[in-house]
Amino acid sequence: MTLDPVLARIDADLEAATARLMALMRIPSISTDPANRDDCRAAADWLVDDLRSIGFSNAARRDTPGHPMVTGNMGENGPQLLFYGHYDVQPADPLELWKTPPFEPSVEDTPAGRVIRGRGASDDKGQLMTFVEACRAWVAVHGQLPARVSILFEGEEESGSPSLVPFLRENADALRADLALICDTGLFDRDTPAITTMLRGLVGEEIVITGPDRDLHSGAYGGPAVNPIRVLARIIAALHDDHGRVTLPGFYDGVPEITPELRAQWEGLGFDEGAFLGGVGLSHPAGEADRTALEMIWARPTCEVNGIAGGYAGAGFKTVLPSQASAKISFRLVGQQDPQKIRAAFRAHVQSMLPPDCTVDFYGHGAAPASVMATDDPAFETARQALSAEWPNPAAFVGAGGSIPIAGYFKTELGMDSMLVGFANDDDLIHSPNEKYDLRSFHKGIRSWARILAVLAERG
Known part of the structure; x- marks a missing residue:
């Protein structure tokens, strides 16, 4: 035919x-x-x-x-x-x-x-x-x-x-x-x-950190009372090193390098990294320092914070130490990364950084391999x-x-x-x-x- x-x-x-x-x-x-x-x-x-x-x-x-x-x-x-x-x-x-x-x-x-x-x-x-x-x-x-x-x-x-x-x-x-x-x-x-x-695959995690049993006046309790937002900020900051790599133990297990043939094909596409970032008002690439933007998007895993909540965020100002702070965090996976191992490593990371008087609740939002x-x-x-x-x-x-x-x-x-x-x-x-x-x-x-x-x- x-x-x-x-x-x-x-x-x-x-x-x-x-x-x-x-x-x-x-x-x-x-x-x-x-x-x-x-x-x-x-x-x-x-x-x-x-x-x-x-x-x-x-x-x-x-x-x-x-x-x-x-x-x-x-x-x-x-x-x-x-x-x-x-x-x-x-x-x-x-x-x-x-x-x-x-x-x-x-x-x-x-x-x-x-x-x-x-x-x-x-x-x-x-x-x-x-x-x-x-x-x-x-x-x-x-x-x-x-x-x-x-x-x-x-x-x-x-x-x-x-x-x-x-x-x-x-x-x-x-x-x-x-x-x-x-x-x-x-x-x-x-x-x-x-x-x-x-x-890329995907793992979604929501965490809620609880400290005091109610919101507190920061003038009366600031200093001696644990602040769940500060705890959450430390946990999130520790997820990446200074070079943009994710710090969870075993995170890069099963992450392959792209072949020279595929790398040459991608380089031949003429992707304009400056224009890509400039289109959304940015000028400097973040992420892993030794990777191109295309490589990061298509062939590398990520850990991103998609939302944070805690304390007072309305109009004006309220001097409060919140009882709770929460975050939504997603992981994009590549190669043979195991979604359940990534989830377990993240939860262990959070637990290891909890100070006394704080508890955490985890809520999973899907897990799929690449x-x-x-x-x-x-x-x-x-x-x-x-x-x-x-x-x-x-x-x-x-x-x-x-x-x-x-x-x-x-x-x-x-x-x-x-x-x-x-x-x-x-x-x-x-x-x-x-x-x-x-x-x-x-x-x-x-x-x-x-x-x-x-x-x-x-x-x-």
């Missing part, structure tokens, strides 16, 4: 493909709001109908205790591929900041080019539909797909995915594939596509070359500073790696008012998936 007529079909069908995407975007499938429960079901039903129109004859809405999954299968030959996307979206609030109604999508001209504007345009309906439209084009031209393709669309990604792991476990045999494909990431820049091969894809699998280099053929600049293997739990679940629950390819831009305003998806990203994203399907099928 040849690729060129498939690409020509995609080009000719772009207007209709855009109209289909906007029809899906009109459904306010907000998974976090119970008022939109029926809308989530409607979005799932819309996708089932669309998949069936292509040829996924067994496409179905699969109800869960939360919002539905959508599944389907097509193809008889070639490798088995599982494509994942999510059809639920973030709430549109604050509505007054939208220039156009969030669920009345439109194509508009901007100085940077034409964009599709509306909630879900980039996260994740536009991304999801790039793959669907690539399948549509293959079937329209050749009557079939070049590989065996399974679909899994989720409706709870924006609300914590409570039904996802049970669904994966209950349907493991049907969902397991040679490789998972995920389209929920972005381009490195507007002309440089990327395959995300490293996702995901590292096996890029020595030839499929990854094959896909990288296919992407490079579509975009102006060669594609790169990149890391991601955040976490995408589904990739980890595919590994732990189904035993398969994931290839994360997305076409979002940094200015797409996902989760914010006026979200958009570049029409160029949508068009070239469809063409990119068509190319990837072709080369993955060819290599078998």
